[in-house]
Amino acid sequence: MATPKKGYGRYRSWSPVRDEESTTNTNLIEASTSDPQVVKKKPCITFTPFFLLILVISVMFLLGVLLGYYVRESQIYDNESILNDYNKCLVSNKNTDEKEKLESIHEDVMYFLTGDRISKFVKDFGTTDPQDGSVLEKKLETTVLKEFEKYHLDNIKIDKHKISVTYPHSTKPNTLQIYQNNQRYKKFTLKNSPVGREDNTVGDAKFPYVAFTHSGKAKGKLVFGQFGRISDFLLLQHQVELNNTILLLQIGQISIRQKIITAVEYGVKGILLYWDKDSKDSTATESSVIPFTSAGPYTEGEKLPSIPVQTISTDQADWLFNNNIVCSNLWQRKTSLNCPTSDNTVELSTFNIKKNKDITNIIATINGEKEQDRYVVVGAPRSAFPTDGNDVISNTAFIVQLARSLTRVQQLQNWKPRRSIKIVSWGGAEFSNTGLDSYVQTQKEILKRRAIAYLDINQLVLGDESIMATLSPAYQTLLSIVTTKVPDPKYPEATIHDKLMATVGDLTIGQKVPFINYNKVPIDNIFLHQLGVPSVHLQYVGQNQTYVPLSTMVTEEKQHHYKYHAAVGRVMVLVLLRLVDEELIPYSIEDYCHDLHVNLWTASEQLADCSRNKIDLSDAISTVDDVLETSKTLEKYIQTYLTVDNVYSIRSINDIKMLLDKFFLYTSNGTTSNILYPFDSNGVISHIDELCQIGKTTKDWTQSKIYQKQLENSLNGIYYSLRSSG
Template sequence: MDQARSTISKIFNGEPHSYTRFNLTQNMEGDNSQVEMKLSSDVDEEVGGNGVGDHLNHNANGRPYIAQNFKHTPKNLCVMAGAALLVFIIGCLIGYAAYPKRAVAPVCSPTVRTFEDAAFRETGAAPLMDWDDVKKLLSQKLTASKLDSAFREFSKSSHQAGSPQDEQLGDKVFQRFKEYGMKSWTDEHFIRVQDPPSSGFNKIVYKDETEERLRGFLSYSGIGSVKGAVLYASYGQEGDFRLLRDKNINMNGRVMLVRAGKISFAEKVANAAKMNASAVLIYPDASDYSLGEDIELYGHVHLGSGDPYTPGFPSFNHTQFPPMESSGLPKILAQTITRGMAERILSKLGGQNLPEGWGAYNKLGNENDTMTVEVNNILTEKKINNVFGVIKGFVDADRYVVLGAQRDSWGPGFASSTVGTSVLVELARSISDMVKNDGFKPRRSIVFASWSAGAYGSVGATEWLEGYFSSLSMKAFTYINLDGIVTGRNGFKVAASPLLYTLIKNTLSEVTNMGISLSNQFAKSDWETNILESMQLDNAAYPFLAFSGIPSLSFRFTPGNSAQDYQYLGTMLDTQEKLNAATSTQVPQLAETAGRFAGHIALRLVHDHLLQMDLMKYNDIIRSNVVKINAKVKQVQRMQPKLLPKALTVQWLIQASGSYSRASRNLAKDIQNSDLEDVEMCRIINDRIMTVEKNFLSPYISPRETPFRHILLGTGSHTLRALTSHLDALKTDNPDANGSLFLNQFALATWTIQGCANSLAGDIWALDNEI
């Protein structure tokens, strides 16, 4: 009734009219003026100042309605009075009929209906192809034979980042994207990296005996020459160094000899630096690697990603940057040595006996086992190019999933880069063909990215993230990493954001390998235990997840649980012949399956009305961390009452955890009670989903000093895992522990979770939590 009175008032006062899907047309003495009124509060929202619903403001012929001013003659006034009465009566009737229906919102299944089954009305959405047809088309176009041909095109004996061979491969990828009719472009960066000495060499000398000249190297090592006593430290993990410290072994100035594996080279060096070591030597042990005794290892030791000389910002113009370095650059020397060199050193060490399980040798090393280490790496400036192609969406073209693959490598890099690049290009060809020739219309866009300088620590990808951080934060909703996707055939591993777990599970049951679904072949009874693994710092998807807050996914075929991992990554032996031997010459077939797995996930994310992300998966992770912190706080308050005040309570953290759980459940209800055929409604819901990962990035720390700001999956003192470790240190009165610092970290972590919950809950007026 109020709306009807308001409309009458506007007619007689000559106010401008609002036009919606409901209209009433009357001819008055040949005048084509049209009278229109609002009949739903929902429409008020659609035509509000935020532009939502603007696509509905057209008539059936697609022409905008036109309003003309009424002439206030007596005759017209009588006609208008009659029209107003008629409008009033119709408004009452429609309001009466509509009232019971507004009490309950329409319920739609979140699953996608086909276009033919949907009730006809103009929504602006692209017609949907049946999902089974989408899967069938992809399997027809992405074939092992096509991939085998791509292997030959994109394989090279050497294509180090910034080299002419790397540039040639980039040009090939660019040309393929252009041929497929994709919008294509390149992104140029000037980066600084460490390379082996162009003249001279790195070397070690044990006990002033024979000098060993080294060909393998670790980029971003400290530079210079040091002399110290050798100390064997197993894999160089934090627990290994704690065990040595518990044995009262002096580690100051020692040259740490550690095995490759378990953790990244960078983490090994960072752990040794905390013990005040002077250098780290890394070798492939015979129990982990079946490499020859003279095979060298290559890698980097930057505890981070991207160009470490432009931390937190992009290397677009090398002439504009102030001199600064990443906090993840090591100050100590780091170098790889061969297995043969390491075995000769280990056989001569004295000192204490090895702890149980530390290997076949007897002694850890003593103060007399001196070693001189000299590293002469050179800092080099290089120009690199990332190459991109995009298939634009038909509804939300400014929202996109990104598929990326490293293009460069230290040597042949067949498993590390060639397979991934080939799958990337073939997926681009296949999906482009589906759009051009088969009627597939993705709702959202797909970006294909070929990265350079991945071998130096995801440099190309991270520089892109840093350069377009603001643009990507609410546009890129998923990253799928194609590096190293085939390294064996008997196992299958996935590392991903918890938001993607349900989608991964469904995809495992859809994609077959040799006629058997990946789920039945590898998941067994518990897919999360048998397939999921944590995402490591040196994974190319990690900066997307922990630095940019983009839900990310990385996966690979592996040799299986009973066999050693693929041996040749980071060596000059990563060739097609070696990978054929590791997979029984099934590389094209496995690459096809891997491509379909990545393709299914990408296509599902751009096909459905709503992003298939399970917000509830983070509930258990947050809750388990809160339970640990609560228990440890009580222990510290009991054992070290001076360090933590009795007044400290975990209640606020518990409430923040509950707020997130409540917000995620409420969004699920909103989805059930929303019209998912409404384009704007879907966009609003998807935007709420996309805020989750981004809002787990702590806003209270510097991305320059601590780039991986994710409080659940990142690294640094801001994470919930770090809070737990800090409480353990407080419990033992460790000198590194600080009660005041813990209280600060605790408060900021609590509000980060609460802030994520508030953002997920929706608009500010929808919040029901008091600050």
């Protein structure tokens, strides 16, 4: 059987394997060839490999199912994530587009307001402030109404109020006579030169006087009582008998109405008022000018003061001091007054006449698209006394041009503000803002709920150096932002913000614009003190925040096409538009708390020092710190609300912001005011100095403790409101 061996051998060459398996296979071939009976059949595959194969396939199948499930779920999650990111991107892009569109609209409104248009308006009406009821004031009233109607504003209302007010006699000016030993040796006829012009700006007040005071005569010793505050009277009563005296008082610190009420309680028979020559608030342009002023308004049922009250010039007051007519220590807080040794007395005679008159406000409204029940009020006086220097014509020109600019952009851009805007021309401003006050009294509860802010358009330009802002610290960041958008009137290549930062020596981006806290008496800031609604007042002023005489600025503005009016007006426009268009009111609670902390710390140290550590404001300061931390936490929620567009929550936050200043409103003797304001010229809360003087004089710190408790209650109210909103 050699042949098979040879045959097999031929095929071994392509297999290099030479092992036992090869030998065995050869033997099997040989056996099969030689003896088929001997060969046993072998299966192609055994059970064990088959089982292992099935097991492997099953495991792989299960792994495949699990992997498929994981991949499927991952795809679903990724799709949702991608969809969410896409939606966020859409929202972000939409918000960005809307923001850019709004900024473009705001710039259009701003640039529609030009100095040339203001200049043209002033050219038509002149630069002299008209009195209420004069020919020019009535012409202004008619023009404002026609202009508002021409621009097709959503609503225009003529708001009339009847008041009773006094005027000086038309031919007989009030007088002040000086007596020595019962012999008259000096008489002041209280009139300015020239005597009231006979032109279309003059109303029924030709001679300087104090509105809302009766005619009468008073004779007695003249005593200097500084500002006529309660603390001043407490000190005076230990030094001189006040009954049957005539007081010489400086204008300022508190309202003239409050000076008179307190003086009557102490038995004073008459009052002379004057502006101190160093006063920053003086409206008198020259020391020889006798100011007009007002002692109202008085509510229905209240009686006008029964004593004669009259203003005199700064020069006349100096004459009284220099000629030893006044019983005074020049207010150095001495134990006794330096009174004249001779029998000097003064006699004050006033001839005022009571009249009834109508006060007219013109109120135009642009309705908001989404929050029609919320609004910002923009107001300007339409009349003034001759010595007020309110720049009434320019103020009126601004609100007319504002109405024009807003409606023009509405038509071109198909835009409506998110919230409403009220533009008001106030009547009777010289009578202690009677038009504004009457409107507030009749709409008080509605305004408290709906008014976001009041923009005060008055005396816009009293210098040509930089902007001075009087506003709530909560609006400081807002002001800093908008001043980066308005060109500086002197250096158009730079912005107002650039100029301000250069002034303070810091060009850091984001630096906040300097501002001053509210420093006006309550009657001059009615929205803040009666409603708890923050106000914004901007002015262009001179170097070191000094005032340039209005007559000087009128001449300069004529030459420069009212570029300073346009600049400050544009800042006001952007403040207005951000307040009405931003979903979240740009009122910074954090800035508010930071400033409040500093002011209360200063006040606490002053109170502790004057009371010899009997009382301070440490608890109030601690609560402010809690409020500040809570506001920072709230800010995180706010960002979430804005991201998911939670309209209800955002409105709730806005409610809290609108409520903050209202917590500081308290009513005393029928008068409501904000206990934080005004601030004095040194930047200190005026109430603190008053409380210190009362406590030191009477040795009774009850009033200070009441004020301390009021502050703590107010701050606790803010704290719990913020906590509940989060």
